[in-house]
Amino acid sequence: xxxxxxxxxxxxxxxxxxxxxxxxxxxxxxxxxxxxxxxxxxxxxxxxxxxxxxxxxxxxxxxxxxxxxxxxxxxxxxxxxxxxxxxxxxxxxxxxxxxxxxxxxxxxxxxxxxxxxxxxxxxxxxxxxxxxxxxxxxxxxxxxxxxxxxxxxxxxxxxxxxxxxxxxxxxxxxxxxxxxxxxxxxxxxxxxxxxxxxxxxxxxxxxxxxxxxxxxxxxxxxxxxxxxxxxxxxxxxxxxxxxxxxxxxxxxxxxxxxxxxxxxx
Numbered sequence: 001x002x003x004x005x006x007x008x009x010x011x012x013x014x015x016x017x018x019x020x021x022x023x024x025x026x027x028x029x030x031x032x033x034x035x036x037x038x039x040x041x042x043x044x045x046x047x048x049x050x051x052x053x054x055x056x057x058x059x060x061x062x063x064x065x066x067x068x069x070x071x072x073x074x075x076x077x078x079x080x081x082x083x084x085x086x087x088x089x090x091x092x093x094x095x096x097x098x099x100x101x102x103x104x105x106x107x108x109x110x111x112x113x114x115x116x117x118x119x120x121x122x123x124x125x126x127x128x129x130x131x132x133x134x135x136x137x138x139x140x141x142x143x144x145x146x147x148x149x150x151x152x153x154x155x156x157x158x159x160x161x162x163x164x165x166x167x168x169x170x171x172x173x174x175x176x177x178x179x180x181x182x183x184x185x186x187x188x189x190x191x192x193x194x195x196x197x198x199x200x201x202x203x204x205x206x207x208x209x210x211x212x213x214x215x216x217x218x219x220x221x222x223x224x225x226x227x228x229x230x231x232x233x234x235x236x237x238x239x240x241x242x243x244x245x246x247x248x249x250x251x252x253x254x255x256x257x258x259x260x261x262x263x264x265x
Contacts, residue, residue, distance in 0.1 A: 021054040024218065024231035028101070029108030030170055038108065039227045040167050045072045046226040051218055055236035059206040060188075063093060065229065066198045069222045073135045073192070079164045079224070089132035089159070090192075091172040091221045093140075093201050094123040095210055099217035099232040109230075113169040114155040121230070123149055123219060125210065126174035127187065127203055132223065135192050140203055142187035147180030156225035170225035211235055 026048045029038050039047050048067040056062050074087040102119050103109040112120055127140045145152040154173040160166045188203035210216050217232040
């Protein structure tokens with residue numbers, strides 16, 4: 001019975017270890033804020049407060065971006081540069097194994113933008129949404145950004161008409177037709193949780209180096225870039241779960257031996 005109790009406690013501990021999450025608070029402003037600071041336009045519409053992420057398996061990652069924008073997808077239809085009247089949509093999630101924004105944290109990296117392709121962060125991978133105007137859910141496709149970001153990504157200028165005031169020059173999406181983006185195929189789904197105030201990305205990162213290093217970086221914005229979140233944090237490691245499984249296996253062997261000993265008596 002003691003062995004069973006220990007096994008139960010270990011299993012519970014494994015579950016707790018498996019859902020450990022890290023949080024990046026929004027301290028990034030970026031350039032071209034038009035003197036509005038962190039959020040251009042209405043904070044109630046565009047503010048991003050934080051990004052949280054956790055490792056759900058050896059190769060899977062879950063990311064949540066908390067933003068008021070989940071309740072305003074498709075707003076400002078006349079601002080849509082495509083002429084289709086879809087308004088402002090959700091941006092793609094960008095990832096890297098390093099983060100090198102231009103400027104300092106004290107000023108919110110206000111010199112950092114898409115045009116500074118040499119000094120700014122090189123985003124290595126992008127998860128593109130199949131429908132950035134969906135307020136429910138959709139699929140994610142993983143892209144390797146094999147060239148300079150100026151050739152693999154799109155900025156807010158590609159989505160919003162120039163006579164509108166928005167954070168121009170900010171990266172918001174993968175340039176999927178580019179010859180410098182390599183399609184790694186479907187890699188998960190995203191979910192818009194309007195009640196919870198977040199968009200959730202569930203992704204499989206196998207075949208990348210993102211989960212091998214000590215840190216990883218994230219970037220997300222809506223297509224107008226009116227607020228942007230960037231930052232880096234530790235790569236979550238699943239060792240506690242692996243250790244727990246090993247201990248459970250050893251306990252199982254011990255229990256079997258005890259049962260055999262009892263049957264001989």
